[in-house]
Amino acid sequence: MMRSPRELVGGSPEATFPVTFDGRELPAQQGQSLAAVLWAAGILAWRTTREGGTPRGAFCGIGACYDCLATVNGRPNQRACLVPARPGDSVTTQEGTGHADLAV
Amino acid sequence: MPTSPSEHTTPDRTADLAVIGAGPAGLAAAVTAARLGLRVTLLDAADRPGGQYYRHPAPALGATRPQALHHGWRAFATREAALRAHREAGRVTYLPAHHVWTVVPAGEDGWILHAVAGHAPDETPAALRARHVLLATGAYERQLPFPGWTLPGVVGAGGAQAMLKNNLVLPGRRVVVAGSGPLLLAVAGSLAAAGATVPAVVEAAAYTAYAPQAPALLRNPAKLVEGAAYGGALLRHGVRLLTRHAVTEAHGTTRVEAVTVTRLDGDWQPLPGTARRIPCDALAVGHGLVPQLELATALGCATRETADGTAALDVDAEQRTSVPGIWSAGETGGIGGAELALTEGEIAAHAAAGRPAPAALVRRRARLRAFADAMAAAHRPGTGWTGWLREETDVCRCEEVPAGRIREAVRDLGARDARTVKLLTRAGMGWCQGRMCGPAVAALAGGAPAPDRRPLSCPVPLRHLAALEPQAPPPASPDAELPAPGH
Ligand code: FES
Secondary structure (H helix, E strand, O other), X not given: OOOOHHHHHOOOOOOEEEEEXXXXXXXXXXXXXXXXXXXXOOOOOOEEOOOXXXXXXXXXXXXXXXXXXXXXXXXXXXXXXXXXXXXXOEEEOEEOOOOOOOOO | OOOOXXXXXOOOOOEEEEEEOOOHHHHHHHHHHHHOOOOEEEEOOOOOOOOOOOOOOOHHHOOOOHHHHOOOHHHHHHHHHHHHHXXXXXXXXXXXXXXXXEEEEOHHHOEEEEEEEOOOOOOEEEEEEEEEEEXXXXXXXXXXXXXXXXXXXXXXXXXXXXXXXXXXXXXXXXXEEEEEXXXXXXXXXXXXXXXXXXXXXXXXXXXXXXXXXXXXXXXXXXXXXXXXXXXXXXXXOOOEEEEOEEEEEEEOOOOOOEEEEEEEOOOOOEOOOOOEEEEOOEEEEEEOEEEOXXXXXXXXXXXXXXXXXXXXXXXXXXXXXXXXXXEEOHHHHOOOOHHHHHHHHXXXXXXXXXXXXXXXXXXXHHHHHHHHHHHHHHHOOOHHHHHHOOOOOEEEOOOOEEHHHHHHHHHOOOOOOHHHHHHHHOOOOXXXXXXXXXXXXXXXXXXXXXXXXXXXXXXXOHHHHHOOOOOOOOOOOOOOOOOOOOO
16 A cells, blocks of 8 residues: 555655744755645644634645735745745744734 | 747737636647637646646656546646647647636727736736637635634645645545545545545435436446446545535644534434544545636626536537637536536537537537536535534634624624625635635525625736726737836
8 A cells, every 4th residue: 555645656856955934944845835845744734813813724725715824935925835845945824914023 | 949938928919719727628628729720828827737637746746657646647648748739839828827817808809818927926917819718717615614624634625635636745644534526535535545544534415316316327337437446446445435424523722633523414414413523633625616707707607506506607509608709618617527628628619610519529528417417416515514503613714704693694684695794794805705605605694606706816916907907998019918017
């Protein structure tokens, strides 16, 4: 029986590199979205909601639900399921609107 | 042939046919139309053709056997090769990463399509003209909420499938698959093949609901074999299939740790005293698919109610919508699967080229549509599902609107449809514009299925909207890119 998605489809990524999530280093494979890098590390939540402050992560996986919003390299509200991982990316948990640091 | 990005966004002439969506329907239509001599532009929101069904790993992931995650990969591979050949011959302009957000009439000349090209934060506006437009925008998953469905680890069944096919990742090690519809078996099969343990597939419909549909099923032996193949794979992986059951609650604090599975009556009402708990670290859930119609409804295309209670485009025998010049193929005309989508795409291409469709295609469509309708009828959500909601269960994930507030709007404030509920409660007003909660809100409001009505089909940077003056004449040069301020 197959043990992993990688074994099922064979081959290996062109490159692997680290990205960080809240300062913690995670391995990323070139071609994966940031949501996939987080899932691969067992991380399912990377933001909290505006009203209830409850944790959320990827839900639809295809860019339709906006549950996977994250702050990527300082920019809030990025859909992590659509953003390809790049070497050195820094993802940080997004609290509420992600604009808490803006004096508005 | 050079393929610079600028060449991609400024095609040098009006297309005979613009195809929106490069899934099975759009891809088949584009290559067939090109073969029949039409100048085709194929636009797709994704970076690679295939749509949701033929979603596959990014090339950089180096998969040597992408077909291991697919059923009917050859049908895709042959069309993808044809697409490449037509592009090289200059018959097809393929525009990946182009999200079309509106289609507007351009008088005698046909239509102007406006798209967002590229990915945030570097997206640019693009516009092009076409004489005919084929909407092959596919579908998205229908979600029916239940207590705990916003917990991390609860993911869409289609979402789990997409993340696996695209990125080779799983949401957990022990994944319950639940909801309704044939997609669940496929999802459970691929999760198990990729190494997950799937303790159960929880299906709300009863497969005995297929019995009245026997004639349509028996006309589709290949489809039955496909179903049996999924069933066999599940057996091999030790997956239990529970029909007429639903996940009525997900448990956990920061992530899902278990689900409650309850037996349903014929109306999908949970039966008291039948609940049991299944430990898991992820739940993949979805209740069938809903046609994605926002471009079509904005154009005024007529819709019909399908056998599973959603709105789909009303198309004629040659895949025309009610608006002359606008065509539809695949899931936009009712959920039917990849093989039907391929067939309809080819029929639409023939018709747009002014040719009669080959009789074999027409027959195949009739047979597959009958099968699709039989499946849809069997999996149509019963009205009793609202019985598993609690007052505090969030129905709208984005705006965090609980069922109690929606019921109050209906009971005390007289809301009778999803639009009124939205105005009173903000359900459906958030980021996703009701894509996730729309069907549930419509059911709670007691209204008929509401076709998609969203002003924009994707997020459009304000500067692009600002560049579109209302009533402005079309751009002077027929295919010029719309000017973006600051360029
Ligand atoms: S998971 Fe739905 S938008 Fe990313």
